[in-house]
Amino acid sequence: MNSLRLKAIVQKEFYHLIRDYRSLYLAFAIPLILIILFGYALSLDVDHIKTVVIDYDKSWQSRDFTTKLNASPYFDVVAELDSSRQVADYIDHDRASVAIHIPPDFMKNVRADREAQMQIIIDGSDPIFAGAVRGYLTAFAELYNSKLLLSFLNRQGQATIKTPVEGRIRIWFNEDLESRNFIIPGIIAIIIMIVGAMLTSLVIAREYEDGTMETIKSLPVHAGELLLGKSIPYFFIGLANVLIAMLLGQLLFGIVLKGNFWLMLIATSLYLICALSLGLFISSVTKSQLIANQAAIMFTYLPSLLLSNFVFPIINMPQALQWITYVVPARYYIDILVGLYLRDTGLTYLGPNMIVLGVMCVVMTGLNYVLLKKEGL
Amino acid sequence: MTLSPSESISVSQLEKKFGKFVAVNKITFSVKKGEIFGFLGSNGSGKSTTIRMLCGIITPTSGTGMVAGYDITTQTEEIKQSIGYMSQKFSLYEDLTPYENVRFYLGIYNVPQDQWPQRIDWILNMTHLQDVRHRLTRELPPGWRQRLALGCALLHRPQILFLDEPTSGVDPVTRQHFWSFIRRLAADGVTVFVTTHYMDEALFCERLVMINAGSIVASGSPSEIIAQACPDKPDADLNDAFVSLMKRMPD
Numbered sequence: 002m003n004s005l006r007l008k009a010i011v012q013k014e015f016y017h018l019i020r021d022y023r024s025l026y027l028a029f030a031i032p033l034i035l036i037i038l039f040g041y042a043l044s045l046d047v048d049h050i051k052t053v054v055i056d057y058d059k060s061w062q063s064r065d066f067t068t069k070l071n072a073s074p075y076f077d078v079v080a081e082l083d084s085s086r087q088v089a090d091y092i093d094h095d096r097a098s099v100a101i102h103i104p105p106d107f108m109k110n111v112r113a114d115r116e117a118q119m120q121i122i123i124d125g126s127d128p129i130f131a132g133a134v135r136g137y138l139t140a141f142a143e144l145y146n147s148k149l150l151l152s153f154l155n156r157q158g159q160a161t162i163k164t165p166v167e168g169r170i171r172i173w174f175n176e177d178l179e180s181r182n183f184i185i186p187g188i189i190a191i192i193i194m195i196v197g198a199m200l201t202s203l204v205i206a207r208e209y210e211d212g213t214m215e216t217i218k219s220l221p222v223h224a225g226e227l228l229l230g231k232s233i234p235y236f237f238i239g240l241a242n243v244l245i246a247m248l249l250g251q252l253l254f255g256i257v258l259k260g261n262f263w264l265m266l267i268a269t270s271l272y273l274i275c276a277l278s279l280g281l282f283i284s285s286v287t288k289s290q291l292i293a294n295q296a297a298i299m300f301t302y303l304p305s306l307l308l309s310n311f312v313f314p315i316i317n318m319p320q321a322l323q324w325i326t327y328v329v330p331a332r333y334y335i336d337i338l339v340g341l342y343l344r345d346t347g348l349t350y351l352g353p354n355m356i357v358l359g360v361m362c363v364v365m366t367g368l369n370y371v372l373l374k375k376e377g378l
Numbered sequence: 379m380t381l382s383p384s385e386s387i388s389v390s391q392l393e394k395k396f397g398k399f400v401a402v403n404k405i406t407f408s409v410k411k412g413e414i415f416g417f418l419g420s421n422g423s424g425k426s427t428t429i430r431m432l433c434g435i436i437t438p439t440s441g442t443g444m445v446a447g448y449d450i451t452t453q454t455e456e457i458k459q460s461i462g463y464m465s466q467k468f469s470l471y472e473d474l475t476p477y478e479n480v481r482f483y484l485g486i487y488n489v490p491q492d493q494w495p496q497r498i499d500w501i502l503n504m505t506h507l508q509d510v511r512h513r514l515t516r517e518l519p520p521g522w523r524q525r526l527a528l529g530c531a532l533l534h535r536p537q538i539l540f541l542d543e544p545t546s547g548v549d550p551v552t553r554q555h556f557w558s559f560i561r562r563l564a565a566d567g568v569t570v571f572v573t574t575h576y577m578d579e580a581l582f583c584e585r586l587v588m589i590n591a592g593s594i595v596a597s598g599s600p601s602e603i604i605a606q607a608c609p610d611k612p613d614a615d616l617n618d619a620f621v622s623l624m625k626r627m628p629d
Contacts, residue, residue, distance in 0.1 A: 009485025013471060013478075020473040020514075212467035218435045219463035219540075220486045221455055377435045377454075 002225055010222070010230025014204065018234055025238075028200060032192045032242045036249045039188050047133040048075050052099040053091050055082045060108035066119075066145060070101070075137045088122060098124040099134055111149065185250040186338030187311035190331045191302070192246055193269070197239045197276030198283070198301035202293040204231050205284035217378070224373035228366065232277045239273045240266075260341030264351065268341070271358040272334040276301065278365035279330075285372045305331035333357045381444045386411045386538055386569040387432065389443035389450075394427050394436065401427040403592035404441060409585075411537075414560065414570045416583030420624045424592040425573045429542050432571070433463050446537050459487065462531030465542045469527055472516035476507045476526050479515060480533065487534035497533060505529040521552035528556070532563075539563065541572040545579065557582050577616040588623050595623045 018025055052070065056063050071078040079097055082088065091097040102120035110117035121138055125131040208214040217227065250256040258265060279301050287293040306312060308322065309331035315323055326332050333354040340346035348355075381388050388408035394401045402424040409415040419425045430436045432445050434454030443450040446460040470479050480498050489497060502508045505525040507518075515523060524544065531539060541560075545553045557579065564570050574580055581600050588596040588603065596603045600616055607619035 003488060005485050005488050005491070009482050012485070013474065013482045016474050016478055017471070211472070212465070213469055213471060215435075215465050215467070216463075216469035219433050219458060219461075219465070220483075221458040221488070222486055377437075 002223065002229075006222060007226050007230050010226060011233045014231055014234045017204075017207075018238075024200060024203075028196050028238050028242065029245070031195055032188075032246050033249070035188050035192055035195075036185075036246055036253070039184050040250075040254055047130055047137070049077050050075055050099055050134055050137070051079045051097045052076045052101060053080045053082050053088065053097040054078055055085050055088065055100065055102045057105045058103050058107035062108035062111055063103045066103070067101075069145065070141065073141065075141075092122070092124050098130070099138070182256055182343060183339065184311075185246070185254065185256045186335055186342050187309070188250075189243055189246045189269075189338060190272070190309065190311065190335050191305055192242050193239055193273055193334075194276050194301045194305040194331060196242050197235060197273055198280035199294065199297045200238070201231065201235050201277050201280030202283045202287075202297040202301075203290050204235075205281060206288055206290045206293045209288040210290060214376075218376065222378060224370050224378040227373060227378060228278075228281060228369055231281065232274070235277055235280075236270075236273060239276070240269065243269050243273075256342065258342055259345040261345075261347075264348065265338075265341050268334065268337045268351065268355055268358070271355060271362055272330055274362040275330040275358060275365060278362065278369055281369050282365060282372070285369060285376075304329045308332065309335050311335055330358060330361055381447060384410055385444075386413075387415075387443075387445050387571065389432070390441060392428070392431065392441035392443055393439045394424075394431060395439045400592050402431070402438075405589065405592075405594050407587050407594065407597060409569060409571060411569055412564055412567045413585060414564050414572065414583045416580045416586040417571060417573045417589065418580055418586055418620065419573075419589035423589050423624075425589060426542060428589070429463075429540055429571070429573065432457075433461060433540055434458050459534070460536055461538045461540060462534070462536035463540045463542075464527050464531040464544055470515050470523060470530065472523075473514060475512050475514055476502065476505075476518075477511040479526060479530060483530040483533045489534055501529040501533055521548050524548055524552070524556070528559075536568070538569040538571060541570065543573055543575065545574065545576065553579070577620060580616055588620065590624050 054067050054070075056067065067078060067081070070076045076099070080091070082091070082100075085100075085102055088097075088100040088102075092100065100122040102122070104118065104120070107117050107119065123131045123134050123138075205214070208217060247258060251258075280297060283296045283300065284293050287296055304325075308315070308318075308326045308329045310326075311331070315326050315332070318326070337351050337354045337358075340351055385408050390406045391404045392402060392406070393404045405424075405428065417425055417428065427436070431438050431450060432443065434445075434450060434457040437451055437454075445457050448454075448456040448460070450457065471482065474482065477498065480501055481494070484494050484497060499508075502511055505522075505528070507522065507526055507529070510518060510522070515526065518526070528541075528544070539560075545556055548556070553576075560570055560572075561582065572579075572583065580586060583600065585599055586597065586603055587594055596606050596619075598606065603623075604614055604616055604619045607622045608614035611618065
């Protein structure tokens, strides 16, 4: 490793970057767009569910149920329909996702201590959403029941009766259960992959396409110098992006890093090196900028989005897919980030994840080194 | 294998196979110091493969070779440091200016930084690019880019200069300038190893080797080669000799 040669390569890569300022724009526009897109548009939280009620009972009891439902933050009663035949129309046109059908005799049954049934129709086209709605409705019905029971007992003169078991739920680490708090760490992981791997996936392929790889091979350049020299500019761009993402997360969404900043920086650097070497690997293997770019989307961006616990929980995946997730760096990085962002966990918990990322860095760099050596560097 | 004091390149039984395909078939030749040595052959004859072995870019399958006093199989690093190589594509970074390209080469060749200003001036004056030093290379005419590529290959004052089809795509006037420059270099003691498709250029070479399908089919001075290839045609030129030699299949 020679410092003058390394400096020459870094400087050359830097010139490429500022001359092709479009990719530089992209490198800084991507984090902005992603944060805004994911932060505002992709909310995994379910609330204000559009609900229609078909009330055949028209009793005090059924109205009470509807009013209480509408008062909850989860449900908005958008219409009260006269006939259940209109339901399909509402659901088809996306004007409602839930229909509650209260049959006649609802109140009579409640009063007579018989089972008072009501039919609930949920639009199941988005299963995750439908599952959440079902959970909310079950909980809501249970709460309503227990209130009915209590008031009944109170009227019977047993004024001191209490609910036998009451689970007082307190959620740790993401107190408001805001999915946004979980999304920011996920976006940071995606941003690093996109900027790190997609941009570096072009840099060796470009040398092949322009014929300058032949020149490099004829010069006394070492494989290690070329790898490091090509990585350094992108490493700093990647770090700058992470800082921008952290700042935006704080300014726009009030999501503050709870854990140690330096731990965050070390973990980020390891993950960034993984991303850069993955990009360089793709670049050396494909030798074509077009294919490299597509391969980078296939092998870096998509796994980071889908197989990292970010959007889909790994625990629910089939076993074969779960095994694949073990080689996805984002899986470990997101775990670290969630720990640092939401729980303020220390090195003892994060250590193993960091070690895995470190090993990945070493393996990928080694692979890249061997590839370039074989090419005659 | 060693080089005699007067030789700067010497190869013996040099062979390169890609799988079953024999690109270079056990060739033996040597180049004297300060000589302009022409390496001729049709496309796909093994010219570029040979040059790439000599420059330490690829390793031979078998055979031995010495370039500038270093072994081509084990001392590629030293070879790369002591030669200049300019390939048929101008091999510059076109989104960099001539000044930035020159600085890149100076760094790669590890030229001490205190010598940089004078080397930069020397090369930019020699290639007449001083006025356009801060223009992007891609905006320069092909002939100018070719001068810059040559200048970059000479920055570290190499003992041997490899030129792989250096003048393809360049106008005749520029080619003439180019060759007079090459002759001055050789006069200063630099060995020039050149491949070309232009037979008038091959005439500038002191010695030639012609290669066909990986084997050497003729070697010697241009006039010797013409005499060898076309013994019954007294008015034959190098072009006739080339065509006749490339038609024959090697044994």
